[in-house]
Structure formats: structure tokens, C-alpha cells
Amino acid sequence: MTPTEIAVVVLLVGGVFFAVVAAVGLVRLPDLYTRAHSTSKSETLGAVLALAAVTIAFDGGLSTIKTALLLLFMFITNPTAAHAIVRAASEQGIEPWTTDTEEDQS
Amino acid sequence: MGSVTSSRLLVPVSESKTLRSTVEHAVRQAVEHADESDRPASVHFVYPCSQRLTFERESESESEEIRTARSLLERVTVWAEEDRGDDEEAVTFETAMVGTREYLFSPSDYADALVQYARKHDLDLVVFDPGFNPLGTTPLLPPLENEVRRAGVEIQEAPVQRERRTPLLVRRATLAQFLSLFAISYGFYLLLAGSFAAFELATGAISAGIVSVALWGISLTTPLKPAQAAVRFGRFVLYVPYLLWEIVKANVTVAYVVLHPDLPIDPEMVEFDAAVWSALPVTTLANSITLTPGTLTVDVSRRHFTVHTLTPDSRDDLLSGALERAVRFVFYGRAAARIRSPLERQQTEDEE
Incomplete structure (x- = not known):
């Protein structure tokens, strides 16, 4: 394998790992706010690593620039979307889960 | 009124x-004057204290009013430096409080205090903020302006729009803003198209035209200053690796927490006032918070942030203010980065 291929594989593995973490977090975490953590962060990094792999794989040219731009927009839109969802939840008066809530229930 | 200029x-x-x-108006005027006359200009921002400071009070702890005054003057200085740009030689700023030795009641008290200060520092023009009203409900400005004028000091009311109930999303924009927006959209279109064929040039011009007509008054609300934008972009390039590193750390933390069998989380809402002031820095900070260790911006109104934090560690990180400092560095320069962190600010408030 060439060094480029190794880099691509490493980035892809990282991307998949963080995407899986995002999915696991979505299932395991208790409420909307904590789930938003998992999706906004892990999902961003997962997608970004995958796109970075694509950028390297394309090896220069216009496609690289386009993927790099896509990467930039991921960084701007993902947190904004998470923020919009969480803010809407907060305005609806949904109480965040805390460790106290858990003790009350058990 | 507009013809009066002073350094x-x-x-x-x-x-x-x-x-x-x-x-902004005052600083622009000073900068223009300094450019024309080639002499350094100076702007003094003065906060008139309505209460007298007694000796005991000074030694004990600062009164409520002094604290407000300090933080307001601090903020004004950052604004002024932002408007001035990088030409530090041309315009200097001073801040002061007047009326600390007496009680100010009437417009003439305020006028006396201001005129006295102006004489002492050899200032020849007073620029009034149309919203200046330290007395609260009573209208102070017209009689105050008369008194100051009678004392022989030139006055000027800053030509700014008076306050509105709801801020307008669409503001008045200049042709230069229209053109810069057009240029940016056109350039971006051609970059994506990847060629300069006649077809791309034509469709690009049409699209950029539509975009700039529609978003003219919304997306570039202040005139683009190329020099300042370049400096900010340079600092932003320094900020990106730092942010990336923080993001990687964030993800390792979240991955650890999510994959840990016990799910060790302790979520909590935190609220604090960030020391950043205009729309773009606030947006940058809000997005950066969302991207970094276990913190998620829930709501922002002006400068007041509500942040959901996943673990105690992430709370400490957030309040120690490293991110906030970095964002201030990007937009206001190195001096502003030294403002205290949210935690320190909160502690000072608690002590008092």
C-alpha cells in the first residue's frame, strides 16, 4: 500500500468509528439534550474524517476543492442544526435529564 | 452640524x-480627522456618575454604579478599537468617570461635570449619543446640550437611528456592499463550476445577481473593510488548528463516555454572559462551544449563553474560558484576549 492509501484507510476507519459512536450514543443516552451531544459532535467528526479521506483519494483537482468546501460547511451547519433542535426543545419547556431524575425514578 | 470636525x-x-x-460615529470622525490633518486624534469616553463616592465607600468595596461604569467603559474601548482598525498611532482612547466627587441631579450638573472635564483635557467637541439618558425617565439631553453649548464647547448629536422595538433584519445597505456580495457569490459560483466557459459566466452572473438583490440588506450589514477582514482571516487561520484539536479531544471524551458500560454522565445546564459583542463573534463562539468537549449551546440572547454540559469536566473547561478567549483574539486582537474568564468574572461578583 502507498502512504496515500494508508492515510485514506486510517481516515475512513476513524470516520466509521465515530459514526458508530454517534449511533450508539443516540441509543444509549437518556434524553434529547444528551443525544444532541452525541449527534452534533461524533457525527460531525465522522463525516469530516470520511470527507477528508475522499479529499485525499481524489488527489488534487477541482473535486478536492469541492470536498474541502463541503467539509467546511459540515462544520458550520452541523452545530447550527443541533443548536436549532435543542433550542426548540428548550423553548417547549422540555426539562433536561439529570442524575437526580434517575434517583427519583428508582 | 456635520461640518464640525475635531481631533x-x-x-x-x-x-x-x-x-x-x-x-462608531465618533471613532470614524476622529480617524478621518487624523488622516486629513496628519495629527493624532483623541477620543475620551466619559461616564458621569450620578452618585458621589464617599471616602469610606471607595476603600470598602466598589458601589454598584462603579462596577457598571467600569464594565461599560471596558466594552466601549473594545468597540472603539474594533472601529479604529490597526492604525494605533492615529487615534488614542481614554476612559474616565466624572462626577465622582458630587451628586449629579439636574442637566446643568451634568453639563458642569462634562465641561470641566473637557476644559481640563483640552477637548473641543462633545459628541452626544441620542440615547444618552443617565437620569432614567426624565429627558435630559436637550437641556444638557444647551448648557454645554452655553459654556462655549461645541456639541454634536451622533446621527444614528433611534432605538426601535424590534431590530430590523433588513438594513440600509450601500452600493459597495451590493457589489462585494455580488463579487463573492460570483466567485464562489465560478469556483464550483470550475471553468470560465461562456455558459458558466452567464449563468453565474444571473445567479449572483439574484442572490445579491435578494440578500443585499441582510448578509453584509456593515461595509466590508478589506484590511480588517484580512487581519481577522489571518487570526482565524490560527484559530482553526486549535479548534480542530479541541474537536478531536471532544470526540474522544464523548466516545469514552458513550462506550463506557456505566455511562458516566452528569448533565447540567449552565448559563453565563460571554464577553463577546457583535453577531459574528457570538455565532462563532456558539458554534465552537457546540463542537467542543461535552458542551452544546442551547440558547443565546445577545451575550447571554445557555449551555448544556454533559460532564463536570466539560463544565470546568467551558467556564475557564479558553474558547471564549480564542474567539475574542480572532475578532478583537490580542489585547481583548486578556479579559477575564467567565469563572473569574462570576467569582468577583460573588465576593462582592
Whole structure:
């Protein structure tokens, strides 16, 4: 394998790992706010690593620039979307889960 | 009124919605004057204290009013430096409080205090903020302006829009803003198209035209200053690796927490006032918070942030203010980065 291929594989593995973490977090975490953590962060990094792999794989040219731009927009839109969802939840008066809530229930 | 220019300005400040534009107006005037005459200009921002400071009070702890005054003057200085740009030689700023030795009641008390200060520092023009009203309900400005004028000091009211109930999303924009927006959209279109064929040039011009007509008054609300934008972009390039590193750390933390069998989380809402002031820095900070260790911006109104934090560690990180400092560095320069962190600010408040 060439060094480029190794880099691509490493980035892809990282991307998949963080995407899986995002999915696991979505299932395991208790409420909307904590789930938003998992999706906004892990999902961003997962997608970004995958796109970075694509950028390297394309090896220069216009496609690289386009993927790099896509990467930039991921960084701007993902947190904004998470923020919009969480803010809407907060305005609806949904109480965040805390460790106290858990003790009350058990 | 507009023809009066001066290189030594006095700007009385008090909390008001038009203060930001007044500062901008005064600083612009000083910069223009300094450019024309080639002599350094100076702007003094003065906060008139309505209460007298007794000796005991000074030694004990600062009164409520002094604290407000300090933080307001601090903020005004950052604004002024932002408007001035990088030419530090041309315009200097001073801040002061007047009326600390007496009680100020009537417009003439305020006028006396201001005129006295102006004489002492050889200032020849007072620029009033139309929203300047330290007395609260009673209208103070017209009689105050008369008194100051009678004392022989030139006055000027900053030509800014008076406050509105709801801020307008669409503001008046200049042709230069239209053209810069057009250029940016056109350039971006061609970059994506990847060629300069006649077809791309034509469709690009049409699209960019539509975009700039529709978003003319919304997306570039202040005139683009190329020099300042370049400096900010440079600092932003320094900020990106730092942010990336923080993101990687964030993800390792979240991955650890999510995959840990016990799910060790302790979520909590945290609220704090960030020391950043205009729309773009606030947006940058809000997005950066969302991207970094276990913190998620829930709501922002002006400068007040509500942040959901996943673990105690992430709370400490957030309040230690490293991110906030970095964002301030990007937008206001190195001096502003030294403002204290949210935690320190909170502690000072608690002590008092």
C-alpha cells in the first residue's frame, strides 16, 4: 500500500468509528439534550474524517476543492442544526435529564 | 452640524441601544480627522456618575454604579478599537468617570461635570449619543446640550437611528456592499463550476445577481473593510488548528463516555454572559462551544449563553474560558484576549 492509501484507510476507519459512536450514543443516552451531544459532535467528526479521506483519494483537482468546501460547511451547519433542535426543545419547556431524575425514578 | 470636525472628542456614555453606533460615529470622525490633518486624534469616553463616592465607600468595596461604569467603559474601548482598525498611532482612547466627587441631579450638573472635564483635557467637541439618558425617565439631553453649548464647547448629536422595538433584519445597505456580495457569490459560483466557459459566466452572473438583490440588506450589514477582514482571516487561520484539536479531544471524551458500560454522565445546564459583542463573534463562539468537549449551546440572547454540559469536566473547561478567549483574539486582537474568564468574572461578583 502507498502512504496515500494508508492515510485514506486510517481516515475512513476513524470516520466509521465515530459514526458508530454517534449511533450508539443516540441509543444509549437518556434524553434529547444528551443525544444532541452525541449527534452534533461524533457525527460531525465522522463525516469530516470520511470527507477528508475522499479529499485525499481524489488527489488534487477541482473535486478536492469541492470536498474541502463541503467539509467546511459540515462544520458550520452541523452545530447550527443541533443548536436549532435543542433550542426548540428548550423553548417547549422540555426539562433536561439529570442524575437526580434517575434517583427519583428508582 | 456635520461640518464640525475635531481631533479631540468627548463622548459621554451611558447604557443605551444607540451607544454602539455613537461610538462608531465618533471613532470614524476622529480617524478621518487624523488622516486629513496628519495629527493624532483623541477620543475620551466619559461616564458621569450620578452618585458621589464617599471616602469610606471607595476603600470598602466598589458601589454598584462603579462596577457598571467600569464594565461599560471596558466594552466601549473594545468597540472603539474594533472601529479604529490597526492604525494605533492615529487615534488614542481614554476612559474616565466624572462626577465622582458630587451628586449629579439636574442637566446643568451634568453639563458642569462634562465641561470641566473637557476644559481640563483640552477637548473641543462633545459628541452626544441620542440615547444618552443617565437620569432614567426624565429627558435630559436637550437641556444638557444647551448648557454645554452655553459654556462655549461645541456639541454634536451622533446621527444614528433611534432605538426601535424590534431590530430590523433588513438594513440600509450601500452600493459597495451590493457589489462585494455580488463579487463573492460570483466567485464562489465560478469556483464550483470550475471553468470560465461562456455558459458558466452567464449563468453565474444571473445567479449572483439574484442572490445579491435578494440578500443585499441582510448578509453584509456593515461595509466590508478589506484590511480588517484580512487581519481577522489571518487570526482565524490560527484559530482553526486549535479548534480542530479541541474537536478531536471532544470526540474522544464523548466516545469514552458513550462506550463506557456505566455511562458516566452528569448533565447540567449552565448559563453565563460571554464577553463577546457583535453577531459574528457570538455565532462563532456558539458554534465552537457546540463542537467542543461535552458542551452544546442551547440558547443565546445577545451575550447571554445557555449551555448544556454533559460532564463536570466539560463544565470546568467551558467556564475557564479558553474558547471564549480564542474567539475574542480572532475578532478583537490580542489585547481583548486578556479579559477575564467567565469563572473569574462570576467569582468577583460573588465576593462582592
